[in-house]
Amino acid sequence: xxxxxxxxxxxxxxxxxxxxxxxxxxxxxxxxxxxxxxxxxxxxxxxxxxxxxxxxxxxxxxxxxxxxxxxxxxxx
Amino acid sequence: xxxxxxxxxxxxxxxxxxxxxxxxxxxxxxxxxxxxxxxxxxxxxxxxxxxxxxxxxxxxxxxxxxxxxxxxxxxxxxxxxxxxxxxxxxxxxxxxxxxxxxxxxxxxxxxxxxxxxxxxxxxxxxxxxxxxxxxxxxxxxxxxxxxxxxxxxxxxxxxxxxxxxxxxxxxxxxxxxxxxxxxxxxxxxxxxxxxxxxxxxxxxxxxxxxxxxxxxxxxxxxxxxxxxxxxxxxxxxxxxxxxxxxxxxxxxxxxxxxxxxxxxxxxxxxxxxxxxxxxxxxxxxxxxxxxxxxxxxxxxxxxxxxxxxxxxxxxxxxxxxxxxxxxxxxxxxxxxxxxxxxxxxxxxxxxxxxxxxxxxxxxxxxxxxxxxxxxxxxxxxxxxxxxxxx
Numbered sequence: 001x002x003x004x005x006x007x008x009x010x011x012x013x014x015x016x017x018x019x020x021x022x023x024x025x026x027x028x029x030x031x032x033x034x035x036x037x038x039x040x041x042x043x044x045x046x047x048x049x050x051x052x053x054x055x056x057x058x059x060x061x062x063x064x065x066x067x068x069x070x071x072x073x074x075x076x
Numbered sequence: 077x078x079x080x081x082x083x084x085x086x087x088x089x090x091x092x093x094x095x096x097x098x099x100x101x102x103x104x105x106x107x108x109x110x111x112x113x114x115x116x117x118x119x120x121x122x123x124x125x126x127x128x129x130x131x132x133x134x135x136x137x138x139x140x141x142x143x144x145x146x147x148x149x150x151x152x153x154x155x156x157x158x159x160x161x162x163x164x165x166x167x168x169x170x171x172x173x174x175x176x177x178x179x180x181x182x183x184x185x186x187x188x189x190x191x192x193x194x195x196x197x198x199x200x201x202x203x204x205x206x207x208x209x210x211x212x213x214x215x216x217x218x219x220x221x222x223x224x225x226x227x228x229x230x231x232x233x234x235x236x237x238x239x240x241x242x243x244x245x246x247x248x249x250x251x252x253x254x255x256x257x258x259x260x261x262x263x264x265x266x267x268x269x270x271x272x273x274x275x276x277x278x279x280x281x282x283x284x285x286x287x288x289x290x291x292x293x294x295x296x297x298x299x300x301x302x303x304x305x306x307x308x309x310x311x312x313x314x315x316x317x318x319x320x321x322x323x324x325x326x327x328x329x330x331x332x333x334x335x336x337x338x339x340x341x342x343x344x345x346x347x348x349x350x351x352x353x354x355x356x357x358x359x360x361x362x363x364x365x366x367x368x369x370x371x372x373x374x375x376x377x378x379x380x381x382x383x384x385x386x387x388x389x390x391x392x393x394x395x396x397x398x399x400x401x402x403x404x405x406x407x408x409x410x411x412x413x414x415x416x417x418x419x420x421x422x423x424x425x426x427x428x429x430x431x432x433x434x435x436x437x438x439x440x441x442x443x444x445x446x447x448x449x450x451x452x453x454x455x456x457x458x459x460x461x462x463x464x465x466x
Contacts, residue, residue, distance in 0.1 A: 040091055044097075046327070048106060
């Protein structure tokens with residue numbers, strides 16, 4: 001998360017290179033965007049960052065899969 | 077052509093990179109695969125398909141490759157046909173797939189000439205006709221209703237290359253001829269569309285759709301390395317690419333949630349603005365004696381040339397205008413077109429070479445409509461300062 005502060009600084013540097021261009025004013029519905037991005041964050045919690053080794057007896061307690069998706073452990 | 081991704085797409089893409097999902101298999105992208113299936117179903121729904129087989133891919137080239145690969149598998153040994161103004165990728169893809177490829181000349185509107193197509197169909201051995209829904213050079217839309225009539229008569233697959241123009245199906249300000257073509261899109265066999273063009277996505281987001289989900293059997297393969305955690309369909313089982321960015325699906329999902337693909341919605345209004353901008357620029361050029369125009373824009377691409385006595389001098393002048401406009405921060409493009417496409421429009425020109433360079437502008441940002449006067453001011457300044465003789 002700390003790296004985001006560097007991104008902000010770098011973005012400002014990038015945009016400075018285009019200062020001569022006309023201002024781009026786009027109306028953004030920030031509340032709607034926030035709601036959608038939080039929804040994305042919730043959904044992405046069902047994404048495994050790496051394959052997690054599991055055993056059949058523990059597999060069912062691991063997490064609730066998305067509707068329509070069935071978890072299957074490596075041995076199953 | 078560059079269109080900035082929507083901020084929500086940028087943010088969703090970046091957010092997903094904290095996990096770096098891979099949509100090849102559910103193992104690497106379970107949530108992002110679900111989001112891909114939902115997003116792709118919405119795109120298929122935009123074309124009127126309730127059932128489909130489809131997925132995201134790296135871009136239009138990959139989407140078209142899969143479309144023609146399926147065509148070749150279903151019609152082995154038969155030819156692929158596209159117009160002379162179809163994207164060059166089709167010839168190259170056919171070469172990669174070892175499919176025979178041929179082109180059909182265009183009519184004066186830069187669309188596939190259906191009379192020549194029918195002559196070719198009578199010769200036989202045509203497996204697939206590639207119908208371009210918005211050519212890259214001029215934005216022309218092939219006459220799909222006529223080609224579907226020929227399909228009924230001769231039998232062949234239709235692959236729609238809607239990479240550039242597909243989203244314009246949502247626009248309410250197309251001319252009647254173009255509207256009729258888009259209204260027929262649900263009847264084609266496969267569609268390539270690029271969310272990374274008009275779909276407000278970062279580059280690396282194409283999409284291939286098939287009307288008949290049974291073509292999925294052609295992709296059947298086994299992988300000893302993947303597909304561990306679910307017996308459900310992994311997207312890698314229905315695509316030629318293996319690892320690919322789940323982030324692209326997450327960004328697309330977020331964008332379509334913010335701006336659903338519906339007629340009259342915010343997304344559609346943006347496309348309509350682009351088209352209005354193109355028509356506005358075309359009208360200014362057409363009414364100015366210093367310029368020649370040819371095709372009334374069907375989508376949001378405008379083609380023109382400064383007046384000169386020959387095709388070689390016109391080409392030279394176009395390059396001069398291109399450079400002078402760029403120096404003023406107006407970045408145009410150059411489209412090199414065959415003389416046969418324009419000689420009926422510009423009969424007064426001495427055609428001393430086979431091709432002619434024209435100026436081209438894709439007014440693909442909704443904001444272009446607000447910038448038209450400034451764009452025109454620069455075009456006017458450039459013409460006034462060049463060596464042009466009107």
